Amino acid sequence: AQKVTQAQTEISVVEKEDVTLDCVYETRDTTYYLFWYKQPPSGELVFLIRRNSFDEQNEISGRYSWNFQKSTSSFNFTITASQVVDSAVYFCALSRHALNFGKGTSLLVTP
Amino acid sequence: EAQVTQNPRYLITVTGKKLTVTCSQNMNHEYMSWYRQDPGLGLRQIYYSMNVEVTDKGDVPEGYKVSRKEKRNFPLILESPSPNQTSLYFCASSLSTDRAWTFGSGTRLTVV
Numbered sequence: 001a002q003k004v005t006q007a008q009t010e011i012s013v014v015e016k017e018d019v020t021l022d023c024v025y026e027t028r029d030t031t032y033y034l035f036w037y038k039q040p041p042s043g044e045l046v047f048l049i050r051r052n053s054f055d056e057q058n059e060i061s062g063r064y065s066w067n068f069q070k071s072t073s074s075f076n077f078t079i080t081a082s083q084v085v086d087s088a089v090y091f092c093a094l095s096r097h098a099l100n101f102g103k104g105t106s107l108l109v110t111p
Numbered sequence: 112e113a114q115v116t117q118n119p120r121y122l123i124t125v126t127g128k129k130l131t132v133t134c135s136q137n138m139n140h141e142y143m144s145w146y147r148q149d150p151g152l153g154l155r156q157i158y159y160s161m162n163v164e165v166t167d168k169g170d171v172p173e174g175y176k177v178s179r180k181e182k183r184n185f186p187l188i189l190e191s192p193s194p195n196q197t198s199l200y201f202c203a204s205s206l207s208t209d210r211a212w213t214f215g216s217g218t219r220l221t222v223v
Contacts, residue, residue, distance in 0.1 A: 037214075043216070043217055044216055044217070045214040050209070050211055095208045095209065097142070097144075097161060097208060098142070098144035098159035098169060098203075098212075099156070100156065101153045103152060104154075
């Protein structure tokens with residue numbers, strides 16, 4: 001069975017702070033794919049990143065970075081110098097025939 | 112424009128009245144899936160499809176049916192809706208399970 005745990009339900013930070021969203025996963029598959037999605041207040045689901053299990057390189061995209069550690073089954077997401085527009089619910093997911101989502105972390109960035 | 116289109120966006124219905132939420136994608140994707148989103152529970156899989164005429168249950172399939180007669184369409188059918196099916200529903204599609212999934216805009220369903 002696959003399971004994704006996002007232990008942080010809600011996080012509140014002040015603008016310009018760095019924030020890390022945790023994601024821990026469980027799977028018996030040897031090849032698997034991890035995703036992060038963002039759900040802004042408008043409600044749509046926006047794809048952020050995909051990572052496969054055999055590529056442990058960390059990824060940076062502007063203010064966003066992702067740390068994938070197979071040894072700890074974690075795929076954490078860091079936002080550097082957060083902005084108000086980063087306020088959203090963020091979901092980590094594991095893919096098999098469809099996506100298995102964590103319960104999400106609600107991030108509030110205040111001015 | 113590449114997209115997943117769900118209809119309707121909002122629906123209020125009464126208990127027991129059959130309804131269908133449509134989902135269509137124009138990207139020639141093999142995989143399609145349905146999710147429901149409830150506060151505190153995140154998004155949970157209802158059904159998924161790997162190709163035409165190939166569907167399977169997700170984590171919360173009870174009370175739902177799907178069909179995949181054509182590649183582009185994957186309707187979600189509630190034969191006898193109940194209030195516990197009040198939720199926000201998302202349809203998604205992907206070329207394969209290792210690619211990004213594209214989501215529809217969501218359907219907010221209220222069953223009274």
